[in-house]
Amino acid sequence: MKNIKFLSFFWFSVALILTIGCVEQIDLKTISFEDALVVEGTITNESKIHQIKLSRTFKLEESMPRTESNAIVEVIDDLQNTYGFQEERPGVYLSETEFKAIPTRQYQLKITTSNGRSYTSHSTEITPEAQINDVIAVKEFDSNGTEGISIQVSSFNSNGNARYYRYEFEETYKIIPPYWSPYDAVVISDVAPFEVDFVPRSKEEKVCYNTINSEGIIQTETNNLVEDRVSKFPVRFISKEDFIIRNRYSILVKQYVQSIEAYTFYNILNNLSGSESLFSQNQPGFFSGNLFSNENSEEKVIGFFEVASVSTKRIFVNPREIIETTPSYISKCNLIAPELVNASGNSPLIEAIKEGTLKFFQVNGGENSPVIPIPGGPYQMAPLPCSDCTVLGTNVMPDFWVE
Structure with missing residues (x-):
């Protein structure tokens, strides 16, 4: 995920030399650096091959995060059922078999890196289910007055015990030269x-x-509402000038129900990555997820192992039925x-x-x-x-x- 990569970039113990108002250009370099493991992992109630990503924090002068290869990655439930993961490409681990998270079962992520250090997540239970009722595409204007198509999702949980939601999407568009x-x-x-x-x-x-995946973090919550109802929440805005809606378009929306801990973690991460500059004076510090080192309680581990129920819905859109112009x-x-x-x-x-x-x-x-x-x-x-x-x-x- 783009924002986790941002976090691996962001977290280091550094002193930066910044000269406010100086006209001479300077090269920003990391003066001191703390190497930390970065973990991305979500398992769901879908029976499928699940994915865990491992990387390391990286310095200012480095352009890309360093992947964590040759690790032993396992998800273990409270009945000691073990689901092993194999490295499919550098830093990306896929489960060896299809499986799904089951309600009331507790799950832990266990990682042993190539240097022998081991890491564990807190025991995590899958969140309640909330089904997507509808996904619609409507003509809309964004905050800058740009006309386009807004993709909006609605869902309802009658038990009122979901409340926290995160969204991802995959969009596919037709290309005709x-x-x-x-x-x-x-x-x-x-x-x-x-x-x-x-x-x-x-x-x-x-x-x-062509199919592309969403980037960034999209969240909403219903904690302050009488009903646990998401109503026409915008998950995607596409400008009328965007090439991807020149022809027929489809979007698969994924709704994850989050725990309060996961929601808080992703919300903070989103706020950090949305700041105007990494080098603002109010430089935020490290915030922990639910992973820790088994050998050193002081070692920083970045990321969150999430066990979430998910609901998906796909729609197809003929853009000319919503907006009049055809993008270039x-x-x-x-x-x-x-x-x-x-x-x-x-x-x-x-x-x-x-x-x-x-x-x-x-x-x-x-x-x-x-x-x-x-x-x-x-x-x-x-x-x-x-x-x-x-x-x-x-x-x-x-x-x-x-x-």
Whole structure:
């Protein structure tokens, strides 16, 4: 999660040399540094492969967090059922089998790092369930007056014992390049006399899909309300100029019911990462989650092991049914017509085809052609993203997709 990475960046015991009002540029460097384990982990009531992420804090002059590899990671319940995790890629551990958290059962996360140090979470019980009732997409204006589409979620817990909620989402959008052609230009001869031919495209490049995950922390709570009801809570705002709503769009909203401890931890983390500057005078200190070192009670461990019930709901959106304008394509798509032979005797067209930077779109005018010609050679060519959707996504339709 983006914010946990922020926290690993943020927490170090440092002294920073800041000269207020000085015009001379200085390089900010870590003077002293405390290495700490950073843990991201949530298991839910979904029967699936669960994921735990491990990394280390990093210094100001470092650009990325350091992953924690070759660790032993286990989740153990109060009946001593053990669920082992294997490292799938650096710092990312996946459960060896599918499992789900069961009500009234207590769970602990246990970690042994490659240097032999061990860490444990407090025993944690899964939170009560609260089902998503509805997810809607409506026309809305954000705080800056920007028009767009607001994704809003509603849910209700009749027992009144959920109260604290965190949201994530996965959004998938359809990609259709504006200058796709069913034919590819291929080089027949790359020496004079230069020659090209046209063949049907060998793979699907007209319609693709791309899926991206939410970033940041999205939370709400109903603790001060009479009913444990979330009503049209906005989890996502998409500007009408955003390319992802140029065509059909889908979003899967995930609602996690949090404990008060988890909610507080994520809320503080969100407030810290939302500050205007890491280097403000009111520099907040370390705040603990629910993990600790087994060998050294003074050692800092960052993160939270969460056991949460989750409810999900997917919707599909045809943006033109909500807002009137069509966003611009993600890339500038100016057609060009490279010369087959230029004044130097070279072939810009052949070079572009061989380098794969341009794709054939259509013949560049000609007698009785309805195509408006442009200056240059015999064929109108398009930049790759404007004619081949696989540059921006996958040509495999997701299993859940419906038109």
